[in-house]
Amino acid sequence: TSFYERYHNLEEIYHWVNKTATDHANMVKVLLIGSSFEKRPLYVLKLSGRASNTPKKAMWIDCGIHAREWISPAFCLWFVDNCINYYGLNREITEMMDAMDIYVLPVMNPDGYRYTWTTKRMWRKNRSIHPNGVCVGVDLNRNFDANWCTSGASSNPCDDTYCGQYPESEPEAQAVANFLRSHKATVKLYVSIHSYSQMLLFPYSCAHELTANHDELNEMAQDAANDIQRYYRSHYKFGPGSKTIYLAPGGSDDWAYNLGINYSFTFELQDRGRYGFLLPPNLIANACKEALLALKSISLKVIKRI
Ligand code: 0X9
Ligand code: ZN
Numbered sequence: 001t002s003f004y005e006r007y008h009n010l011e012e013i014y015h016w017v018n019k020t021a022t023d024h025a026n027m028v029k030v031l032l033i034g035s036s037f038e039k040r041p042l043y044v045l046k047l048s049g050r051a052s053n054t055p056k057k058a059m060w061i062d063c064g065i066h067a068r069e070w071i072s073p074a075f076c077l078w079f080v081d082n083c084i085n086y087y088g089l090n091r092e093i094t095e096m097m098d099a100m101d102i103y104v105l106p107v108m109n110p111d112g113y114r115y116t117w118t119t120k121r122m123w124r125k126n127r128s129i130h131p132n133g134v135c136v137g138v139d140l141n142r143n144f145d146a147n148w149c150t151s152g153a154s155s156n157p158c159d160d161t162y163c164g165q166y167p168e169s170e171p172e173a174q175a176v177a178n179f180l181r182s183h184k185a186t187v188k189l190y191v192s193i194h195s196y197s198q199m200l201l202f203p204y205s206c207a208h209e210l211t212a213n214h215d216e217l218n219e220m221a222q223d224a225a226n227d228i229q230r231y232y233r234s235h236y237k238f239g240p241g242s243k244t245i246y247l248a249p250g251g252s253d254d255w256a257y258n259l260g261i262n263y264s265f266t267f268e269l270q271d272r273g274r275y276g277f278l279l280p281p282n283l284i285a286n287a288c289k290e291a292l293l294a295l296k297s298i299s300l301k302v303i304k305r306i
Contacts, residue, residue, distance in 0.1 A: 004078045005284050007070050010040075010114045013106055016077060017043050024084050033105070034175025037128040040110040042175050047083050047104065049097030057306055059189035059299055060180065060261075062105040065140045065252065067112030067123045068277045069195040071269050071287050076106040076193065078288040079295070092296045099303040100188070103179075108172055109140055122277065124160050126172055133157050138164035141194075142248065143173040144255035147206035152247040163250050173252070180256060188306045189299055190256035190264040193291070196276050197245070198236045199268040200224055200294060203257040205241025206249035213262055214240070220301050221265070224294035232290045234270070241266065263302045267291055 008016065021030045029046040036042060048056070063076035083102065086093040096102070107113050111127035125137030135158035142153040145167035149155055153163040168174040180187060200221040203211050211217060221238035228236050237244055241251070245268070257264040270279055270287035279287065 001281070004074070004081055004288070006281050007074055007284070008077070009117045010107065010110055013073060013077070014041075014043070017045065017106065020045065020080060020084070027084060027087065028080075031103075033179045034171060036109070036111045036172050037126055037170065038111045040114075042105065042108070042110070042172065044179070045080055045104045045106070047080065047097060047102040049087055049094065055186060056101050057099065057188050058101040058103060058183065058186045059191065059302070060103045060105075060187050060256075061191040061193065061295075062108050062176065062252070063193045064107035064109050064113055065192060066194060067109050067116045067125070068121060070116070070277070071195045071279050071284065072193040073107050073113065074284050075269060075288050075291055076104055078284075079292060080104055080106075082292060092300060095303065096296065096299050100299070101186070103183075103187070105176065108176060112137065125162065126170055128170055130157060130165070135162075138162050138170050140170055140173050141252060142250035143168060143170050144177065144250050144252050146251060146254035146258055147249035150206070150249045152206075152249050161248070167250070176252065177255065180259060180261070184259055184261065187261055188263060189302045190253065190261045191295060191298075192252050192266045193269065194266055195269040196271055196273065196279065197268045198234060198270060198272050199244055200236055200238040201241040201244055201253070201266040201268065203240060203254045203264055205245070205247065205251050205266075206254045208242050208247070210240060211257065217263070217265075220263070220298050223301070224297040227293050227297050228290045231293060232286065234286075234290050235272075236290075236294070263298070265298065267294065
């Protein structure tokens with residue numbers, strides 16, 4: 001099996017980031033966008049196809065917000081590898097990379113991810129400690145400023161959905177928010193990769209209301225889900241988070257949408273519960289291929305509309 005069909009610990013992923021950038025210096029750059037609570041670097045890979053004079057539009061994709069969702073970083077690695085190897089060969093990849101720069105954050109929560117490898121496989125949050133608190137960690141996908149800490153998040157630091165002390169209290173969420181704020185003129189598509197349950201979600205999750213472009217987002221998600229069904233016989237649900245999965249405020253997708261990134265999605269990859277977060281390595285390829293198909297479908301539609 002290839003490198004991309006295995007799970008990798010944090011050290012291996014950092015090494016991969018470095019090697020990918022050196023081996024493909026013409027297409028890949030590494031940006032340091034901040035650091036985690038335990039001071040680990042947050043690296044973003046910037047992928048670019050053909051150079052252009054006019055400022056290029058961009059898309060953002062992040063993986064590993066939640067520590068135990070190992071298929072998520074695995075997808076980011078898979079995706080980058082695919083972009084690099086199929087640029088100029090695959091029509092969709094080429095079109096996507098010529099139209100947009102692609103920012104990829106392979107692990108938003110490095111401290112938590114490392115902790116799932118060393119100590120507790122089912123850890124979800126980051127690893128921040130609060131003065132005189134007993135419990136560790138904030139749910140980074142409840143820490144963004146979108147109806148922060150209302151119903152669907154917890155204000156108890158011991159809970160898995162703890163929202164933190166205030167919006168963007170966590171360095172990992174703040175780094176992502178700062179980067180997107182400073183690139184909001186160019187970033188047109190936001191995608192966040194999670195697992196599990198096989199869903200293509202879009203805003204809002206933080207409220208029951210529908211977005212202004214609901215029909216457009218719904219159609220894009222539906223088409224992507226249909227593609228997956230047709231090519232891989234896997235079933236994906238789609239819809240606004242609040243109706244499709246549950247009400248959950250403070251998420252990155254809703255925050256990015258409210259920032260003005262009109263195309264904002266959260267993918268929940270395989271499976272539907274048989275293995276859950278413990279998706280075996282022999283299913284990585286399937287999970288990544290179908291998510292890649294959905295991502296291509298959505299990004300090509302975004303390109304036509306921006
Ligand atoms: O609850 C979450 O953060 C995500 N599900 S997970 O099982 N991976 O934890 C869903 C996120 C959907 N979007 C928002 N809640 N904003
Ligand atoms: Zn998640």
